[in-house]
Amino acid sequence: MKNFLLKGLYIYKSLLLASILLLNVFGAKASHLVGMDLLYKHIVGDQYRITLVFYGNCGPASSAAFSTLPYTEPIVCIYDGGTYVTDVTLRIDTPETPQMGVEITPVCPRSLDSTQCTNTSYVLPGIKKFVYTALYTMPHTSHNWRFVFGGSTASGSAPGRAAAITNIIGGTTTQLIDTLDNVGHNNSSPALTQPPTPFFCLNDMDTYNPVAIDPDGDSLSYYLVPGQNGSGCTGGFTMSYVTYTGTAWTGVPVSATTPLNVLAGSFAFGTTTGQLDFVPNALQRSLVVYNMHEYRGDTLVGTCMREMTFVVIACANVPPTGAMTGATGGGSIAPDSVNFNICQNSGPFTFHISPREATDTGNHIFVTSTGMPAGCTLTVTNDSTNHPDCLVTWNSNATIPGSYVFY
Numbered sequence: 236m237k238n239f240l241l242k243g244l245y246i247y248k249s250l251l252l253a254s255i256l257l258l259n260v261f262g263a264k265a266s267h268l269v270g271m272d273l274l275y276k277h278i279v280g281d282q283y284r285i286t287l288v289f290y291g292n293c294g295p296a297s298s299a300a301f302s303t304l305p306y307t308e309p310i311v312c313i314y315d316g317g318t319y320v321t322d323v324t325l326r327i328d329t330p331e332t333p334q335m336g337v338e339i340t341p342v343c344p345r346s347l348d349s350t351q352c353t354n355t356s357y358v359l360p361g362i363k364k365f366v367y368t369a370l371y372t373m374p375h376t377s378h379n380w381r382f383v384f385g386g387s388t389a390s391g392s393a394p395g396r397a398a399a400i401t402n403i404i405g406g407t408t409t410q411l412i413d414t415l416d417n418v419g420h421n422n423s424s425p426a427l428t429q430p431p432t433p434f435f436c437l438n439d440m441d442t443y444n445p446v447a448i449d450p451d452g453d454s455l456s457y458y459l460v461p462g463q464n465g466s467g468c469t470g471g472f473t474m475s476y477v478t479y480t481g482t483a484w485t486g487v488p489v490s491a492t493t494p495l496n497v498l499a500g501s502f503a504f505g506t507t508t509g510q511l512d513f514v515p516n517a518l519q520r521s522l523v524v525y526n527m528h529e530y531r532g533d534t535l536v537g538t539c540m541r542e543m544t545f546v547v548i549a550c551a552n553v554p555p556t557g558a559m560t561g562a563t564g565g566g567s568i569a570p571d572s573v574n575f576n577i578c579q580n581s582g583p584f585t586f587h588i589s590p591r592e593a594t595d596t597g598n599h600i601f602v603t604s605t606g607m608p609a610g611c612t613l614t615v616t617n618d619s620t621n622h623p624d625c626l627v628t629w630n631s632n633a634t635i636p637g638s639y640v641f642y
Contacts, residue, residue, distance in 0.1 A: 267291050267300035268394050269362060270431035270543045273311075273384050273411040274424040276450075281373040281417070285311050286366060287325055287384055289394070290431055291336065293352035293361035304365045305334045308389035312468035313371065316379040322468045324389055325367035336363035341432045362432055373417055380415040381472060386465025393465065396477075400544060402489045402496075402521040403462060403477040410465035411540040412474075424539040425449040425527060428605050429642075431543035433523070435515055436550035439593075440501070443511045445525060445541060446642045448606045453529040453536060454638075457509035460526040461491040462542065477522065494523050495545060508640060510573070515547040555600050557590035564631075583630045590623060597621055606641040610634075 270290035275283050287309050291301050305327060313320040327334060338352045340361045352361030373380065386393040386408035398405045415422060429446035447455055462477040476491075483493040483502070493502065501514035509525065525541045558572030564584030577584055590600050602615045602623050611629040 267297040267304065268409070269397075270541070271384075271394070271409055271411060272427060272431070272539075272541050273382065273413050274427075274539050275382060275413060275415065275537075276423040277421040278370065282370055283373065283415075284368055284370055285323060285325065285382055286328070286331075286368045287311065287411075289365045289367070290339070291363050291365060293338075293350065293355065293363055295351065295355040298355055303390075303392070304336065304363075307365070307367070307392075309367050309384060310387040310389060310468065311369070312383045312385060312387075314381040314383060314472045315375075315377050316381075317472040319468065319470055319472070320374070322387075323369045323371050325369045328366045328368040331366040331368065332364055336365045338362070339364050339430045339432060341434060364430065373415075376418045378416045378418050380417065382413040382415070383468075383472070384409075384411045384465070385467045385469075386410060387467040393467075396462075396522065397520070397544065399520050400522050401519045402481050402494055403479055407462070407477050408465035409542060410463035410474075411542060412463070412538075413540060414538045416534065416536050420531065420534075420536060422453070422529060422531075422536040423450050424537065425453075425455060425529065427541060431541060433543055433545045435545060435547045436553050437515055437518060437547055438498075439550065439553045440512070440514050440556060441554075442513075443523075443545070444509050444642065445527075446605055447509060447527055449529060451529070451531070451536075453531050455507075455509070455640075456528040456530065457504075457506050458526045458528070459492045459494065459504060459511075460524050460540075462522050462524050489521075491524065495519065495521050496547075507638065517547070518549070519545070519547045521545045521547075552598065553593055555590040555592045557588045559586045559588055561585075561587040577631050579631050579634060579636050581631050583628065583632075585626060585628045588625045588627070590625075592621070595621065604642065608639045608641060611639075611641070 268289055269292050272288040274286045278284055289304060291304050309325045310322050312322045340350045346359060349357055350359040350361035351357050352363055393408045395408045425447040427445045427447055433443050435441040449455055464475045466473055479489045481489040483489050484497055484499040487493055495513055495515060496517040496519050498514040498516045503512045523543050523545050527539050528535060529537045559575055564582055598621055599619045600623050601619050602625055604613045607613060614626045615623055617623045
């Protein structure tokens with residue numbers, strides 16, 4: 236009898252009402268950037284679209300630097316292994332994002348016109364997304380292509396990290412690296428559907444997941460990796476890393492794999508799901524860097540990186556939590572509240588998830604889903620109330636054994 240594992244529904248939290256407490260959370264130095272993605276997509280033949288996403292802080296302290304983002308032209312260096320090949324200048328992709336960016340501030344919908352992206356004199360902070368792209372035709376096949384954003388732009392300015400980041404020694408410039416193996420196949424980076432606006436509540440059980448959906452159906456593995464120091468395009472490929480500082484929990488230093496100040500025993504990271512769970516026990520602004528590996532069978536076909544600043548604040552409202560419950564149809568919840576094992580050909584099955592606040596209030600909870608497998612249905616009753624219920628229904632008959640990740 237063959238098994239397949241459902242890895243979902245993952246509960247990742249968007250800080251909504253609590254985000255109104257964010258004041259002066261970004262440092263003065265290079266504080267216009269709070270996150271960054273480097274991605275690529277196969278177009279046709281040997282042609283690829285390289286994409287760099289900047290997540291900019293609209294606040295008044297960074298208004299001068301932020302105002303340059305609509306006109307920034309980042310430079311991505313192309314290497315074959317350690318050999319420099321060329322560099323590509325990216326420009327803002329207006330079909331993807333308008334010239335002035337797209338606001339993605341994680342506040343309640345009614346507050347979207349009340350953030351600093353609308354008026355810098357407002358109290359609510361604001362974050363906008365800017366997407367830059369360029370087409371590039373790979374000159375030959377290689378197992379070891381590298382796309383490197385080392386902090387260079389056409390204007391010569393460098394997007395440094397904010398001085399207010401608390402878990403590294405400051406004065407560094409961001410570098411992201413993607414890889415591609417195009418020998419015998421093409422590949423596209425996964426779509427990261429949860430933006431890096433990670434604001435979290437002090438002393439709350441918090442979670443983050445990039446919600447990566449791979450367009451090629453590749454298997455994904457996730458890693459927390461060190462932040463890198465950018466060095467622009469050089470004659471040979473080089474890497475250097477930031478210096479971490481502080482204590483994650485008693486006896487454990489802050490590092491790339493333990494980047495947060497948390498309650499001992501609360502930190503967990505899933506390499507097969509990208510799920511990061513933790514209870515922060517200190518106010519902080521911590522650098523967290525994901526590296527996602529794509530496997531086609533046993534072959535590593537590509538990697539991509541996301542860099543974020545996790546901001547922990549004191550919250551007036553704590554986001555809801557939930558878990559898989561009430562399973563029927565011969566399945567069992569194992570090994571935890573967000574994984575479900577069931578045997579193939581054992582028929583239909585269901586389970587529930589009922590998000591709740593720790594202290595029940597009249598606040599409204601909205602439910603959405605991403606990446607549901609074909610044939611799997613989600614039915615939500617009492618949505619946008621304080622007691623929604625989600626029913627997941629699927630049939631194990633004729634379902635190919637494997638892992639299915641959805642959110």
